[in-house]
Amino acid sequence: MPSPKARSGSGRSGSVPCPGGNGRYEFISLNRTPPSPVPPQLLQRQGSDPTTARLRASESPVRRRGSGSSNSSTGGGGQQLPEEDCMRLNPSFFGIALSSLLAIDLWLSKRLGVCACEDSSWGSVRPLMKLIEVSGHGIPWLAGAAYCLYKSDSPAGQEVMLNLLMALVLDVVLVGVLKAVVRRRRPAHNRMDMFATFSMDSYSFPSGHATRAAMCARFLLTHLVLAAPLRVLVLLWATIVGFSRVLLGRHNVTDVAFGFFMGYWQYNLVEMLWLSPVMLQSAIGQLH
Numbered sequence: 001m002p003s004p005k006a007r008s009g010s011g012r013s014g015s016v017p018c019p020g021g022n023g024r025y026e027f028i029s030l031n032r033t034p035p036s037p038v039p040p041q042l043l044q045r046q047g048s049d050p051t052t053a054r055l056r057a058s059e060s061p062v063r064r065r066g067s068g069s070s071n072s073s074t075g076g077g078g079q080q081l082p083e084e085d086c087m088r089l090n091p092s093f094f095g096i097a098l099s100s101l102l103a104i105d106l107w108l109s110k111r112l113g114v115c116a117c118e119d120s121s122w123g124s125v126r127p128l129m130k131l132i133e134v135s136g137h138g139i140p141w142l143a144g145a146a147y148c149l150y151k152s153d154s155p156a157g158q159e160v161m162l163n164l165l166m167a168l169v170l171d172v173v174l175v176g177v178l179k180a181v182v183r184r185r186r187p188a189h190n191r192m193d194m195f196a197t198f199s200m201d202s203y204s205f206p207s208g209h210a211t212r213a214a215m216c217a218r219f220l221l222t223h224l225v226l227a228a229p230l231r232v233l234v235l236l237w238a239t240i241v242g243f244s245r246v247l248l249g250r251h252n253v254t255d256v257a258f259g260f261f262m263g264y265w266q267y268n269l270v271e272m273l274w275l276s277p278v279m280l281q282s283a284i285g286q287l288h
Helices: 006-013 039-047 050-057 060-075 093-112 123-135 138-151 155-182 210-223 228-247 253-272 278-288
Strands: 016-019 025-027
Touching: 006 155, 025 278, 093 228, 123 155, 123 228, 138 155, 138 210, 155 210, 210 228, 228 253
Parallel strands: none
Antiparallel strands: 016 025
């Protein structure tokens, strides 16, 4: 029979009796090593086994979180989702500012479209706004510049009318190209009853009337000797043409604002490309 002293000492050292009940003791290590990871194939075969459940419960939360995010980004089937379908949690400051500006632009343009139709709040002024619209259209300006060039007798007058005609053609080309690139639709409350429309007129950015009004106003104030009341009248006409585009619902506010800016600086390009009758005659002579 073993002594109590030996029995108590063995209990402190971490010994356990052998299951066979023969009185012998086996010593086990108190510093157990963790079990080796179970292969994924075995986990799938085990299904709802208690050991599998314990292994899943003891899995690291960081691993679970990472696997969940990877599954959500790939759509659960391993296929990468398009970039536009993924949520952007950190949008750029420029994107937020641009979206806010466009929202304010659409809201303000709709509020200012008081002549968009006959039953609008200022519907009775719509015929007058349409008359102002025709005064800023490209066809009357092109026809008027060509007629004045044909009727002009002085070389100075011919030079001015020739460059005005060139400026109008340049304006039509630049505005058409920019509209084709941007392809911004006109406001939803606009009625397509404009005077002499073309394919590019279905787009609204920038406003061709605003660019033409700003460029022609600067051209006339620079190259024509006008009295002070007439100069004020030219500036007032250009401003009313631009605002009429918003009142009629043809354009948004940013279309007209950029059109004024573009037309003002477009005149600088006209000055750079200025044609004189001598240059024109020499060019025609070289062609012949």
